[in-house]
Amino acid sequence: MKTLFIILAVITSILSAIFAVLPISNLAVIPAILAFAFAFAAHYMSKKEGEVRKIIPFTFFLTTIALMLSLYKAVFIASEVTQTESLEAKEIQLEEEAIDELEELDLEIEEIEDITIDE
Amino acid sequence: MRISLILIVLANMIVHAQNSAIGISEKLTYTASYNMSGILNDIAEVTLETSPVKTSKATLMRLKCTAVTFSKWDNFFKIRDLYESYVNPQTLTPYLYNRDINEGTYYKAMKYTYSHKTNTVKTVQTKKNNNIENKTVSIGKGTRDIVSTLYTMRLFDYDTMNKGERKTLTLIFDRKEIKAQITYLGKEEISTAIGKKECYKLAIGSSTEILKGNNNNLLWLTADKNKIIVYGKFKIPVGNGELKIKSASGLKQ
Numbered sequence: 432m433k434t435l436f437i438i439l440a441v442i443t444s445i446l447s448a449i450f451a452v453l454p455i456s457n458l459a460v461i462p463a464i465l466a467f468a469f470a471f472a473a474h475y476m477s478k479k480e481g482e483v484r485k486i487i488p489f490t491f492f493l494t495t496i497a498l499m500l501s502l503y504k505a506v507f508i509a510s511e512v513t514q515t516e517s518l519e520a521k522e523i524q525l526e527e528e529a530i531d532e533l534e535e536l537d538l539e540i541e542e543i544e545d546i547t548i549d550e
Numbered sequence: 551m552r553i554s555l556i557l558i559v560l561a562n563m564i565v566h567a568q569n570s571a572i573g574i575s576e577k578l579t580y581t582a583s584y585n586m587s588g589i590l591n592d593i594a595e596v597t598l599e600t601s602p603v604k605t606s607k608a609t610l611m612r613l614k615c616t617a618v619t620f621s622k623w624d625n626f627f628k629i630r631d632l633y634e635s636y637v638n639p640q641t642l643t644p645y646l647y648n649r650d651i652n653e654g655t656y657y658k659a660m661k662y663t664y665s666h667k668t669n670t671v672k673t674v675q676t677k678k679n680n681n682i683e684n685k686t687v688s689i690g691k692g693t694r695d696i697v698s699t700l701y702t703m704r705l706f707d708y709d710t711m712n713k714g715e716r717k718t719l720t721l722i723f724d725r726k727e728i729k730a731q732i733t734y735l736g737k738e739e740i741s742t743a744i745g746k747k748e749c750y751k752l753a754i755g756s757s758t759e760i761l762k763g764n765n766n767n768l769l770w771l772t773a774d775k776n777k778i779i780v781y782g783k784f785k786i787p788v789g790n791g792e793l794k795i796k797s798a799s800g801l802k803q
Contacts, residue, residue, distance in 0.1 A: 510595075510622065512620060515618055526634075
């Protein structure tokens with residue numbers, strides 16, 4: 432049972448570390464909670480037997496780092512959009528093409544000729 | 551019986567409403583979040599923008615909608631989507647529609663040129679490797695594209711509607727007509743990035759599987775003259791998420 436908890440603690444702490452470095456860092460909290468729970472259980476059982484393996488404090492350390500990184504990203508790194516140049520160029524291109532095409536829609540445009548816009 | 555009912559509703563749906571809600575230089579910015587294991591992750595920025603477009607004969611309104619993934623996602627799944635519709639600024643009747651989709655390695659462009667006299671739409675679909683497909687499709691009276699439909703929803707007078715009352719709109723998407731139902735669910739006050747707002751709560755449904763279930767897709771429109779979308783909850787075949795307003799400028803009222 433103790434070995435099972437150690438294995439689960441290691442897996443979930445590694446998972447939380449992976450999530451923390453990915454854009455889905457918010458999700459790191461789920462495996463982190465599981466990692467703490469498994470690590471605590473493994474630590475408690477190991478202490479009862481009188482021998483705590485070094486891997487258990489390591490999982491605590493790794494999970495704490497993952498949680499701190501996740502928290503840092505949530506608080507200090509703002510979501511922003513970049514690399515929009517091609518989209519902006521497309522917007523201009525489509526507008527120019529649209530104006531040319533709308534000029535040709537004589538019959539369709541008749542009904543809206545006198546429209547003015549309230550600014 | 552059902553078909554007759556729909557036809558009656560549709561007949562009543564010929565929009566006589568005039569635009570008193572949408573400004574000519576309006577910009578609304580939203581954050582789209584996707585639900586992963588119960589935790590919302592900000593995925594993309596969605597912008598709805600209007601601007602005047604002058605031709606030698608008239609001034610039209612350009613309704614533009616863009617969706618851009620946040621930079622942290624760009625290395626995994628980059629989205630640069632553009633939807634636009636050139637409409638009559640008073641009635642929002644569309645004349646031209648463009649859709650340009652760039653999602654990862656997927657590319658698709660679609661252009662509709664409306665002919666309201668013949669109730670047809672000339673469509674041009676372009677896929678990767680310049681694979682072009684032309685097709686003319688027949689549409690019903692009052693059928694609009696997705697962008698002008700989104701804005702048309704802001705022209706309705708929700709104050710005169712009863713809770714549970716439904717309106718049906720027909721829109722053309724991927725060259726097929728889809729019926730969308732808007733159900734008025736009443737007023738609700740919600741907190742948003744632009745302040746606490748009293749809103750009209752609407753449920754959106756469709757005749758296809760695009761929007762799943764009843765009342766799973768909800769929109770909150772401010773219960774003022776601008777009727778801007780401030781919050782949305784959606785459920786699609788691949789999951790669910792939210793749309794939250796970040797900023798609003800150039801409002802008409």
